[in-house]
Amino acid sequence: MGLLQNGKWVDKWYSTDKNEGNFEREDAIFRQQICAPSDGKPTPKFTPESQRYHLYVSLACPWAHRTLIFRELKALQSHIGVTTVEPHMLANGWEFSGPKQSEIASHINGAESDRLNGKDFLYEIYQTAKPDYSGRVTVPVLWDKSLNTIVSNESSEIIRMFNSEFNTLTGNELDFYPKALRNEIDQINAWIYSDINNGVYRCGFATTQSAYNTAFDKLFSALDRVEALLSKQKFLVGDTLTEADWRLFTTLIRFDAVYVGHFKTNRNRIADMSAIQDYMKALYQYPNIAKTVNFEHIKQHYYFSHGQINPTRVVPNGPQLDLLSAHNRG
């Protein structure tokens, strides 16, 4: 686990020293946009084209998972390729399969070598895009094969591009960020991001009791708020399935398998919150979504990579999850 400093890889864990034990997530650095050309405007640098862009993801990562879900929802499978890193993220950060993998890591089915750029580590992709890059090396990465660079490493922006910019290519007009609901979606995203999506990390990576207590209380108040909302309506924003639901889903699906134990988010499980549990099952059973969920990668990543939380690196066998049974959400 490390980061690039002026283009050089340094093996360093997150520091919470300056933040009284609180984990602070850094902002993503590559924030460019793919835009469909519009009449009378100069041609954008990144235009939607079939097979021009490629995703680097980890199947373990909830942020990368959003982009895989949108690739399915928006029928982009044949237009945007994917390479999956190994789940064990160790001294060299995210690794591709191959002979340079860390000695203590094992190859996990579903992980791949980097057939596109022939690299051993994800940080080399960042170095190619920006030789003096400083910052964390995170997934997802949306890579541009034409300009040999990173378009974006911010999942919330990648899913918006997938939602709207490739429609002419795919003919898929499904809209998970409709204009009329944008305010409401943005408001919901804001507290779900800080208290739930990032909130589970703030519990797990806290290094003082009080930082953990604060994150834990916020997390479960937010989950109670979601449970109350979903007890009276179908989705987070009324009757319409939006990006807000998919953004929440990738955290919910990891919750009982990993966060409850590994991140100590154990007031209760999602399985104990009946509206959320049924809602999560409904989303899991939505066409093409279950195949984006890989519990082997999820459990291997968290339990094996975070040696300071789980020094034995033993990965639990359970829990048994009930995701395929009937739900009452239509």
Ligand SMILES: N[C@@H](CCC(=O)N[C@@H](CS)C(=O)NCC(=O)O)C(=O)O
């Ligand atoms: N803002 C980013 C966050 C991505 C992120 O933090 N990904 C994690 C994996 S779950 C990562 O790659 N961490 C590596 C690191 O921080 O060194 C996004 O949503 O795309």
